[in-house]
Amino acid sequence: MKKNNLLVPLRYRHYFGQALTVDELWFWQYRTQLKKEEIKKELQELINKGLLKEENGYYFLKHFSFSSTNQINKRREAKRKVSLAQKRLDKLNLPAEILFLGLSGSVAAGYADLDDDLDLVVITQKNSLWWSRFLLYILNPSLPRRHPGQKSHFRDLFCLNLWLDLSQLSFPPSLYVATELLNVIPLLNQGGVYNYWLKKNKWLHNFFPQAYKEKMKEFSLPTSTRPTSLIVRALNLPLFLAQLTYMSPKMQGEKVSLHSAFFHRHDYSQIPVLNLYDTQTGSSVGDGRDR
Numbered sequence: 001m002k003k004n005n006l007l008v009p010l011r012y013r014h015y016f017g018q019a020l021t022v023d024e025l026w027f028w029q030y031r032t033q034l035k036k037e038e039i040k041k042e043l044q045e046l047i048n049k050g051l052l053k054e055e056n057g058y059y060f061l062k063h064f065s066f067s068s069t070n071q072i073n074k075r076r077e078a079k080r081k082v083s084l085a086q087k088r089l090d091k092l093n094l095p096a097e098i099l100f101l102g103l104s105g106s107v108a109a110g111y112a113d114l115d116d117d118l119d120l121v122v123i124t125q126k127n128s129l130w131w132s133r134f135l136l137y138i139l140n141p142s143l144p145r146r147h148p149g150q151k152s153h154f155r156d157l158f159c160l161n162l163w164l165d166l167s168q169l170s171f172p173p174s175l176y177v178a179t180e181l182l183n184v185i186p187l188l189n190q191g192g193v194y195n196y197w198l199k200k201n202k203w204l205h206n207f208f209p210q211a212y213k214e215k216m217k218e219f220s221l222p223t224s225t226r227p228t229s230l231i232v233r234a235l236n237l238p239l240f241l242a243q244l245t246y247m248s249p250k251m252q253g254e255k256v257s258l259h260s261a262f263f264h265r266h267d268y269s270q271i272p273v274l275n276l277y278d279t280q281t282g283s284s285v286g287d288g289r290d291r
Helices: 002-015 022-027 036-048 068-090 129-139 175-183 190-199 209-218 230-250
Strands: 052-055 058-061 098-103 118-124 158-165 185-189 260-262
Touching: 002 022, 002 036, 002 058, 002 175, 022 036, 022 209, 036 052, 068 098, 068 118, 068 185, 098 190, 118 129, 129 158, 129 230, 129 260, 175 190, 175 209, 185 190, 190 209
Parallel strands: 118 158
Antiparallel strands: 052 058, 098 118, 098 185, 158 260
């Protein structure tokens, strides 16, 4: 069972073309908390069975098209983009109601193409999401961002595709959500909001106990937030209704509410290979073949 559990993160990353190192597999081990030496032993047994291959310290499924140069270059590119995003955000004029900004997507996964954008998660105080979004764009008119429907030339542009307020941080359990939430790289984390987000989804520990433990330890700040002003609360609703009216005729999978906005049009959570595993038992891992 433990050996099969190591296939879970490998299969997941396989979909995006990423191989994993021992350190990465230790962090992303599924439903176990093995020591690195134990993981190495389990990996060797999987290699001996013909389920995995290893090259230059990277482990991957047997039909994976592996390139060491590609793995190194995409990791280097992801680090460059993280640094660029932090430098840009340090110069922004942020509304006081924005408590958290974090990188997600390929950059947060540490495996990015040169032309990838910079996916951002934004968390605001309760009942202030649409006010915060409006004010952010007013205060930063030259914000380098990807616009809705833009399908090319978005290299290094911010893509603010997930907005949440503090009342909307709980998600239903799934392998996809667990991976993406624990992937997030906080760039702004006022009042320990990232820890609060993880605590609101304690089921993450059932999927990736080591990753959950490490993230909670890395961002162990006390959670403290202040109430949203009555003026902001009053402005938030009409701004939401105006945005909804504007978007409704051309929505293609986006999901918006008063407390959340999911602007991605491509829902990776619906891709079978990213959610093959029973959320309670971890079964159906199989032998590592794509289905």
